Amino acid sequence: MTHSKQHESDVLIDCQSVWKIFGARAKAAVDAVQRDGLSKTQILNEYDCVVGVSDASLQVRRGEIFCIMGLSGSGKSTLVRLLNRLIEPSLGRIMVKGKDISALNAAELRDMRARHIGMVFQSVALLPNRTVLENAAFGLEIRGVGKEERFKTARAALDKVGLSDWTGRYPSQLSGGMQQRVGLARAIAADPEIILMDEPFSALDPLIRRQLQDEFRQLTKSLGKSAVFITHDLEEAIRIGDRIAIMKDGVIVQVGDAEEIVTRPADDYVAEFVGGISRVHLVKAHSIMIPVAQYLSGPHTNIGALVRTTPEADIGALIDLTLQSGRDTIAVVDDGEVVGIVTTRALLGGVSGSQIATLAAA
Amino acid sequence: MNTDLIRFSPGAFLAPVVDWLNANFHPFFDLVTRIIETTLGALETILLILPAYAVIAIVVIFSGLLVNIRVSIVSGIALGFCFLSGLWEASMQTLVLVTVSVCISVVIAFPIGVLAARNRTFEAVIRPVLDVMQTVPPWVYLIPAVMIFSLGRVPAIIATIVYGIPPMLRLTTLAFQQVPKDLLELGQATGASPRSILFKIEIPSATPTLLVGLNQCILLSLAIVVLAGLVGAGGLGAEVTRGLTRMEMGLGLRAGLAIVALAILLDRLSRGALQQRDMTEIQ
Numbered sequence: 001m002t003h004s005k006q007h008e009s010d011v012l013i014d015c016q017s018v019w020k021i022f023g024a025r026a027k028a029a030v031d032a033v034q035r036d037g038l039s040k041t042q043i044l045n046e047y048d049c050v051v052g053v054s055d056a057s058l059q060v061r062r063g064e065i066f067c068i069m070g071l072s073g074s075g076k077s078t079l080v081r082l083l084n085r086l087i088e089p090s091l092g093r094i095m096v097k098g099k100d101i102s103a104l105n106a107a108e109l110r111d112m113r114a115r116h117i118g119m120v121f122q123s124v125a126l127l128p129n130r131t132v133l134e135n136a137a138f139g140l141e142i143r144g145v146g147k148e149e150r151f152k153t154a155r156a157a158l159d160k161v162g163l164s165d166w167t168g169r170y171p172s173q174l175s176g177g178m179q180q181r182v183g184l185a186r187a188i189a190a191d192p193e194i195i196l197m198d199e200p201f202s203a204l205d206p207l208i209r210r211q212l213q214d215e216f217r218q219l220t221k222s223l224g225k226s227a228v229f230i231t232h233d234l235e236e237a238i239r240i241g242d243r244i245a246i247m248k249d250g251v252i253v254q255v256g257d258a259e260e261i262v263t264r265p266a267d268d269y270v271a272e273f274v275g276g277i278s279r280v281h282l283v284k285a286h287s288i289m290i291p292v293a294q295y296l297s298g299p300h301t302n303i304g305a306l307v308r309t310t311p312e313a314d315i316g317a318l319i320d321l322t323l324q325s326g327r328d329t330i331a332v333v334d335d336g337e338v339v340g341i342v343t344t345r346a347l348l349g350g351v352s353g354s355q356i357a358t359l360a361a362a
Numbered sequence: 363m364n365t366d367l368i369r370f371s372p373g374a375f376l377a378p379v380v381d382w383l384n385a386n387f388h389p390f391f392d393l394v395t396r397i398i399e400t401t402l403g404a405l406e407t408i409l410l411i412l413p414a415y416a417v418i419a420i421v422v423i424f425s426g427l428l429v430n431i432r433v434s435i436v437s438g439i440a441l442g443f444c445f446l447s448g449l450w451e452a453s454m455q456t457l458v459l460v461t462v463s464v465c466i467s468v469v470i471a472f473p474i475g476v477l478a479a480r481n482r483t484f485e486a487v488i489r490p491v492l493d494v495m496q497t498v499p500p501w502v503y504l505i506p507a508v509m510i511f512s513l514g515r516v517p518a519i520i521a522t523i524v525y526g527i528p529p530m531l532r533l534t535t536l537a538f539q540q541v542p543k544d545l546l547e548l549g550q551a552t553g554a555s556p557r558s559i560l561f562k563i564e565i566p567s568a569t570p571t572l573l574v575g576l577n578q579c580i581l582l583s584l585a586i587v588v589l590a591g592l593v594g595a596g597g598l599g600a601e602v603t604r605g606l607t608r609m610e611m612g613l614g615l616r617a618g619l620a621i622v623a624l625a626i627l628l629d630r631l632s633r634g635a636l637q638q639r640d641m642t643e644i645q
Binding site: 084086109110111112113114115117118119121123124125127128129130138139141142143190196 | 542544545547548549550551552553554555558562563566567569
């Protein structure tokens with residue numbers, strides 16, 4: 001990687017207006033989409049084709065965990081399979097590490113998958129006739145790495161997921177959570193830059209799932225990998241993802257970080273999802289503070305004596321601060337300058353999610 | 363109206379075809395005959411050159427080491443019965459016939475079965491062919507086989523192969539269709555070549571069902587090989603036929619029980635391979 005290309009290569013996956021249409025007359029439907037811009041329902045009615053992914057654009061940057069969240073049938077699993085061309089796109093372009101993957105021939109595509117894009121499946125997909133170690137070494141075996149070296153790498157990967165004592169066992173002897181750890185070890189043993197995670201933790205019980213979520217995030221960050229993480233659980237997306245894309249009916253409705261999605265949902269659909277999410281650790285001071293001028297227009301005059309905090313402090317921290325200080329207002333300070341005031345009203349608004357209305361009323 | 367005119371008589375078409383094959387491809391059939399005869403002769407010599415107890419000992423020891431002790435004991439009893447009933451030579455001849463025909467059946471059925479699993483149209487085309495092969499009474503195959511290869515072991519083996527192919531082929535197709543989709547996807551997502559996917563993912567996952575297919579193939583082949591005693595294939599079939607024509611209850615029964623013994627031997631040995639696999643998975 002040269003320095004001049006640094007900026008360009010920061011985007012690992014670039015998905016440009018990608019469509020996937022399933023059905024016997026998919027080709028005609030694609031033409032119609034290109035020509036007349038038909039809608040999903042029109043395509044279903046006129047061509048009897050199902051739109052899996054509709055005009056999806058997204059960018060996955062180096063080192064980030066990008067979550068794609070949607071309910072079943074939203075096209076998220078199709079979208080993730082488009083990224084390593086397990087499914088051919090009907091329309092649009094997908095660039096992985098600057099290469100158009102549709103242009104790769106079979107051998108180049110295999111090489112791309114073997115070296116650069118790992119994948120972890122919801123069903124884990126471990127080979128039942130192989131030991132844990134042999135399963136973890138599978139990707140390297142496919143790449144033609146010698147036995148000794150691949151077992152060494154696989155052992156190191158299993159060590160990272162905490163399974164070093166289980167190398168000689170068979171998958172059927174492991175619990176669901178452990179099996180998924182093997183799946184993860186198999187993916188990281190091959191040392192790809194990008195890991196595609198297709199609802200890896202959905203089938204696990206809640207406690208194990210949380211544990212694996214945290215471990216996965218930590219592991220991905222410490223190894224400097226990028227990941228595309230598919231989930232139907234917004235809470236999981238928020239726990240794991242640096243950025244989240246919300247999909248509905250094949251369309252990416254909104255892309256943003258957790259706070260953006262929770263505080264500024266793009267439409268009613270997203271808003272409905274966000275409704276049940278606890279905002280205490282998501283919403284930061286900068287999104288609930290009121291302007292200094294507005295605060296001063298009231299009966300208050302002195303902001304110098306207020307307790308201070310940073311714009312990045314979340315609601316939980318602000319509540320603690322309020323309770324400890326015994327005062328109702330906190331000054332938000334950025335670079336030594338007071339940029340806004342968090343009042344108790346604003347805090348309550350932030351918790352309930354209706355801070356904009358509160359501000360308007362104030 | 364004369365119904366004779368519209369009567370369907372495939373034999374009227376097939377007989378000339380067989381005659382034509384016989385006339386024009388005689389050297390080829392001759393070669394096939396010679397290859398099969400040589401193979402059978404060689405295997406028979408190996409089994410019969412050793413004294414019966416030595417063969418029994420070898421089978422018992424190897425099945426004990428490679429499969430398990432139960433299979434080893436059952437094999438010993440089955441072979442011991444063949445020896446004690448005075449039908450050792452005939453039993454070994456039948457064993458060789460079955461082994462050779464099963465090998466050929468598998469070699470033909472396996473690739474076609476894999477192809478059928480991958481291609482639905484192909485599967486739809488060969489399915490009725492398999493139905494015919496399995497339901498036509500086996501001695502009907504013997505007629506053209508004898509016409510082409512004349513009497514002896516070769517037509518018997520050809521008829522046995524025809525009968526042994528369908529179960530192996532069907533179960534091969536089933537085995538490959540049952541390979542979990544997620545494992546195939548894993549292969550693709552890992553960047554495995556079609557060849558690697560076949561050998562590292564598909565065949566290992568398909569093995570249990572493939573072994574069931576092999577098992578069925580062996581047992582059906584054994585049934586036909588015995589029937590082929592009618593065309594002079596020798597072995598236990600000949601003893602059964604002799605018992606029948608002379609109305610010798612004792613000989614017929616001994617030969618019949620020896621066939622059962624061989625069936626049990628082959629069944630337990632092939633099944634043993636499957637169970638041994640399961641056990642390594644549990645350990």
